Amino acid sequence: MHSDRNLSLLTLCLAITFAQQAFAQSPNLPKYDGNKLIFPDGFRTGWLFVGSNIGLQYKGEGATVLKDGHPLTAPRQPQVKAPGPPVEFHNVYITPDGYAGFRTSKTVFPDGTVLVIDRYLAQKKEPHDILSAGSFDGDQYGALVAVKDSRRPEGSGPNKTDWSYYVFSADEIAKPGAEEPVSDVSLSVCAACHKRNGLVDNVWVQFYPILRDLPKSGG
Numbered sequence: 001m002h003s004d005r006n007l008s009l010l011t012l013c014l015a016i017t018f019a020q021q022a023f024a025q026s027p028n029l030p031k032y033d034g035n036k037l038i039f040p041d042g043f044r045t046g047w048l049f050v051g052s053n054i055g056l057q058y059k060g061e062g063a064t065v066l067k068d069g070h071p072l073t074a075p076r077q078p079q080v081k082a083p084g085p086p087v088e089f090h091n092v093y094i095t096p097d098g099y100a101g102f103r104t105s106k107t108v109f110p111d112g113t114v115l116v117i118d119r120y121l122a123q124k125k126e127p128h129d130i131l132s133a134g135s136f137d138g139d140q141y142g143a144l145v146a147v148k149d150s151r152r153p154e155g156s157g158p159n160k161t162d163w164s165y166y167v168f169s170a171d172e173i174a175k176p177g178a179e180e181p182v183s184d185v186s187l188s189v190c191a192a193c194h195k196r197n198g199l200v201d202n203v204w205v206q207f208y209p210i211l212r213d214l215p216k217s218g219g
């Protein structure tokens with residue numbers, strides 16, 4: 001009787017240890033240097049592409065922060081000669097585990113989910129001058145990162161949310177292992193808009209075909 005119970009306790013402990021090890025070993029989990037996020041460059045080769053958009057603007061109270069494309073990044077933007085704000089492509093990626101968890105639950109993203117917006121200036125001319133219309137991914141323009149991590153280093157305190165947001169410039173991305181820069185913006189503004197308007201669990205599922213079509217397809 002006793003040994004049965006000990007055996008199940010042992011099995012449980014082993015299961016927890018294996019689960020923790022699996023969590024710790026997944027190469028796509030967010031990594032930090034102190035409080036700073038290390039740029040998750042694995043999205044280029046091993047993540048899922050959830051969707052893209054070009055030149056999204058925002059109505060209402062978000063119009064000011066989003067007026068130059070995506071929020072609060074305006075001070076980092078280079079001077080562009082064309083009138084009006086530069087138009088940029090957003091190519092959005094999610095970690096495979098984040099996608100798998102959301103596919104199952106359809107309502108929440110699992111802890112450890114990371115989404116990256118890879119930003120490119122929309123370019124209309126290429127060296128051979130062969131294009132007559134349209135635009136393509138031009139110069140890298142930096143990246144925005146959303147991380148769901150209840151265990152992140154600075155994640156405690158009264159305003160704690162599981163989601164946190166980071167801004168990287170193109171230069172910071174080019175250096176391998178780049179860290180989150182000291183930011184000149186209040187990142188809590190990011191979380192506030194995402195929480196209020198993202199369709200599911202802070203994420204703008206409404207803009208990403210492989211996420212928003214899950215409920216219809218029955219999983």
Ligand code: HEC
Nearest residue numbers: 062071072090115117144145146165166189190193203204
């Ligand atoms: C006023 C509203 C608003 C604010 C503030 C805002 N965002 Fe977003 N965010 C959006 C919208 C709209 C999208 C949809 C897709 C896009 O823009 O490419 C989005 C998408 C994202 C995504 C893709 C994953 C997801 O959650 O859908 C990331 C990453 C992201 N934003 C990072 C940030 C960061 C970093 C900040 C703060 C510097 C920020 N956002 C502030 C509106 C906002």
